[in-house]
Amino acid sequence: MKKEYTVPANFDASIYTSHFKRSDVRIGVTEAMHYILDHIISYPIDSEKGRDTLDKRGGVPIFTVLLRKNLGQRNADKALQMLLRDEVLVKKEAPSMFKKKAALYVLGSAFTAGVKTVPSHKKTAPLQKKNVVETVNLGEKDSLEPEDFIPHLTKFLKDGKLEINAEAADFYIQMAHSLILADVKQIETTYTGKKKKEYKTKLLRNVHKTFSQYADATLRVKEKGVTFSRSTSNLRFNTTLTQLNRELRNFVQYDGKPMVQLDLTASQPMLLLYLLKSKPWSEEGKNSSSFLHNIFKHLTTQLKKKSYHMLCTLKGVSGLEEEVKRFEQLFEGDFYVSLQKEILKSNPHSSSGFNTRQATKSAVMYLLFEEFVSEKRSRSAYVAFSSLFPAITKVMDTLKSGSKNFLALLLQQLESVLIIDKITIHIAYKFPEAPLFTIHDAILTTPEFAALVKEEFKESFTTITGLKSQVKESLLDGASLNDTLEESAKKELEKIRKKTRKTKVSEKQDKMFPKLVQAKIPSWKGQTALTTVVWTQAKTLPLQKIIAEHLNTLNIGGTKDKATKALPMVKINNPLEVNESLLKNTPVRSGQIVPIMGFDIPSVEEEEE
DNA sequence: TCATAAATTACAGACCTGAC
DNA sequence: GTCAGGTCTGTAATTTATGA
Structure with missing residues (x-):
């Protein structure tokens, strides 16, 4: 607890606080100003290292959450606001520093000459950062620009010919969805009575959620196109394809043709074998310049x-x-x-x-x-x-x-360099016409090149590693999926059930969608309507379709009761459509509060209708 | 277990509101 | 004008998906 504060010599708090009529506020804000300035001036208190860090950052961090806690929200906010307004303090623009929990401040140029001390009135705790994230990685995340290094892969991603057959995918999703819904009804659980009903309701909600996520994934590919980047830590090449659900991958097409996936069988154990045979830690390994030894050396120095x-x-x-x-x-x-x-x-x-x-x-x-x-x-x-x-x-x-991630990183880097920088480059050189895509340890191409690419894949793997490999070929074709639909649906349901079992059934019943009871629509007609936050919350609901439809029928002064009635089940996939019709048809003025959600999730019985 | 990316949720920080 | 509480918005943190 400090008895006095150090503040700039020419700083006079009374200029800023004399207009406050209440003395307690005057004192509180004055105290807060002094407190903040003292924090800036006497930071860092101790080590050399602290001073270095300060130089590097170019300002003193203030965690607003702590400031408010120590001084009271009003005092802290007011004081900081006024200090900034008159440039006693200057806020440093430093994006993402301290993960946006703190900003950096320095004294304004007019206040750097000399200091004085003023008495402290309150016993205020120093601005300790102990409870807040202390160590923040300030290093910039440098991303490799994939197109500079691996044009043989990016050119097929950028030419606009890679797409997803959204209609077929959507149809498949709906088929699987209805199968699962049918299965859910027959589920026998150990629960009885009310609990059983709750479990099924919850299960259904998760089913809806899962499938709406899948639908979103196909839509994303269709709307946003493909994205890609290369990780610096495991060197993997991440694309829209690597993110896509395994089943949905069957609906991806290049230039209207389906894909053939060529998988290296047991790739991780195989790479482990390669590692064990190469022994990059041995004396011979030290002098070798093969890529495996380079990766090993690099990783050992890094970690x-x-x-x-x-x-x-x-x-x-x-x-x-x-x-x-x-x-x-x-x-x-x-x-x-x-x-x-x-x-x-x-x-x-x-x-x-x-x-x-x-x-x-x-x-x-x-x-x-x-x-x-x-x-x-x-x-x-x-x-x-x-x-x-x-x-x-x-x-x-x-x-x-x-470090426990050493082996994982090592194998992943090996795999990436091998596939991306060695094998696919070789294939691209030999068959420049063949479309090439990668999903970590798998190579994808179109059917007419499948045989050629497969042979080359095997051969260059053996040339590089000296190991015999097997490559599994599978045609990614949406049509053939229908044969395994039931099986897939069962697996999916198992996954969802597992997830549902994890949380207790009776929990969170009343907290299902707390934020959606009311929502403020900021403006309408040509301006932003639903905020993205509200929309993302709304569209995750199993009954997403209802909300927008419902808003359209709403009048000024619509009540929660009114909103609860008339809930048509209409599926709306595209949020934009909803936004636009909302703008046109919803007679709400700027800032008006309208009920968006006022209903419960239908129970199993209600769903049956 | 490891990795990454997108979706989703939680929360900081600025601003707003109505009673006093 | 303050106080006590709220909303709104963007971003950090967490969760969930993918891969092995």
Whole structure:
């Protein structure tokens, strides 16, 4: 608690506060001004490092939330406002600094000559930042400009020929949706009575939500076109395609033709094998200039914490050669099936986690990317794998020991460089006509080039890594999806049920859509109507269609009761349509409050009609 | 587990309102 | 004019989707 404040010598608070009639306000605001100025002048108090940081930032941060807490909202706001108005303080324009929770301030140029002290009246806590995010990454996020580096991929994304068959996708979504709705009605739960009804209602809401998200995704591709960027951390090339739901990917077309997806089978284990055979941590590795060694070197210097220790441990692992040979043999057949057999052979009792091919695949992902320390080492998947491949497990553990994302990043960078900067460049050179797209470890092209690209994919993978690979080919065709529709719908429902089970059924019933009970429409006729925030909230509702339709029928002074009635079920996909008709037909004046939501989510019974 | 991007929600900060 | 509370808007934070 300070007894006095340090303020600029020529600062006189009474100029700013004398017009306040109430003395407590005068004192409060004066105190606040002094407090703020003192904070600016005597910051940083201690270390050299603090001073450096201050220089770098070019101003003193003030967290408004703390200022208000310490001084009271009114005093803090008024004081800051007046100090800024007369340029006693100047706010630094520094976008995104402190994640917008604080702004940077410096003294105005007229107030930098000398300081004086003034007494403190209140016992006010210093402006500590302890509860607020202290360390903020001030480094700029430098994004690679993909078109400069990988024109062989971006040119197909930019030529406007990549599109999604939105009608077909929408039809598929609706089919799946209705199938799921039918299934939901037959669901038997352990819940009874009211709880059962609640569960189903909630489940239905999630179903609606999920499908409205899917519908949005197709619309996005159609309206916004494709977007792409390349990550600096894992070097992956992210595009609209990588974000798209797996099923919806079947409706993507290039130049009116469907796509063929060429997948590297068991790509992550394969890359692990490549890593284990190359041993970039060994002495020979140090001098090699292959891309794998470069990536490894670069990553170890980047995440250098404990990396020296890590390298020593890696060199000390014995018996690796023999294990890698055994590991490589698994790739002769289907890797996951072979691994599953091996594990079940040696560990017939702890078979859980390796029952099916799919389970084995998940288990492998888990083993690759989870960090196993202390009690986690007793988990069955880890026990089973490590008894079969102790040296490989040791290597993996060591790689994760410095930073737990090391192995994940390493494999992802390997995969990206291999696919994007090596293989696809090679293919593009050989077949310049072939459209090429990537989804991380998969390459997509059109059917007429599929065979050529597939062969080249395999061949250049082998040339670069020295490993034999298998490439799985699948035609992405919306029509063939209908055969597996029921199955997909079941899977989707399972996913949604899992999500629904996570939260307790009875929770949040009354808080479903709290913000939508009332909404203010800022202006109308040619001006902005629904704000984006209100709209995003409105359109996520399962009953999105109702809201806009309903607004159209509303008169001035419409009540919540009126709004609750007449709720037609009309599907509206495009928010813009709704906005426009809202402007034309809704007789509301600027700033008027109109009820948007005044109804509950229909229960299962009501839905049946 | 790891990664990224988009959607969605929460909240800061400025401004507004009506009683006093 | 203040006070106590509100709205509005843009952005940070979180969630949810994708990938492995």
